[in-house]
Amino acid sequence: MAERKPIESWLTDMDGVLIHEGVPIPGADAFIKKLRDTGKPFLVLTNNSIYTARDLHARLARMGLDIPVENIWTSALATAQFLDDQRPGGTAYVIGEAGLTTALHDIGYVLTDHDPDYVVLGETRTYSFEAMTKAVRLINAGARFICTNPDETGPSIEGPLPATGSVAALITKATGKEPYFAGKPNPLMMRTGLNAIGAHSEASAMIGDRMDTDVLAGLEAGMRTYLVLTGLTTPSDVDKYPFRPSSIVDSIADLVDLV
Secondary structure: OOOOOOEEEEEEEOEEEOOOOOEEHHHHHHHHHHHHHHHOOEEEOOOOOOOOOOHHHHHHHHHHOOOOHHEEEHHHHHHHHHOOOOOOOOOOOOOEHHHHHHHHHOOOEOOOOOOOOOOEEEOOOOHHHHHOOOOOHHOOOOEEEOOOOOEEEEOOOOEEEEOHHHHHHHHHHHHHHOEEEEOOOHHHHHHHHHHHOOOOOOHEEEEEHHHHHHHHHHHHHHOEEEEEEOOOOOOHHOOOOOOOOOEOOHHHHHHHHHH
């Protein structure tokens, strides 16, 4: 079996790897600084479609993590890239926040509830029954169903919140139509991200805290994968899956010397 190439590019999840509940994880600042000092291509990824890359840059900067806007890749941006490739200049009915609507506006999409090409479902803290009902009717009338990501729950200080995957399941139950998920674990998100920084999967690594999204996406994109234990996954969880990460480490701090 051929030896793997040295890691020249890094992709990392954000929540559970670099930050946890709004606080940087020890070692995150050193890891980002090492990437920037060495000039290695990197991306910080998130399945959360609420915020724009500019919003996330500002939020991370307030936490002491200096990550340029162009090094942030969200499921909203991956969704917009997918739609731009599939049907340039199309129309969409969107359930989501500024991260998603801005990404679609930037590719020239018109947002409308009148006979749209797509219904696009993303993350929001204010899912409304009215909006979901409209989505169901538009999909039944022929709109194609797209979701930014399949995460069923999201984190909050009070505990888990229903997320895009849960609302997508409701709409699927009402329409009989399964959505296409653009975000992790779809390797599309990884490949479009790699293309954005001019990287190749054979010489790239993915760092994440979830087996079912981060590790799976990296694996299917042909990348080396590192699971950190600062997020949702415990060592005992790993054996529940039919696949494994390339390596398991305690935290991002353990990977600084590999950059």
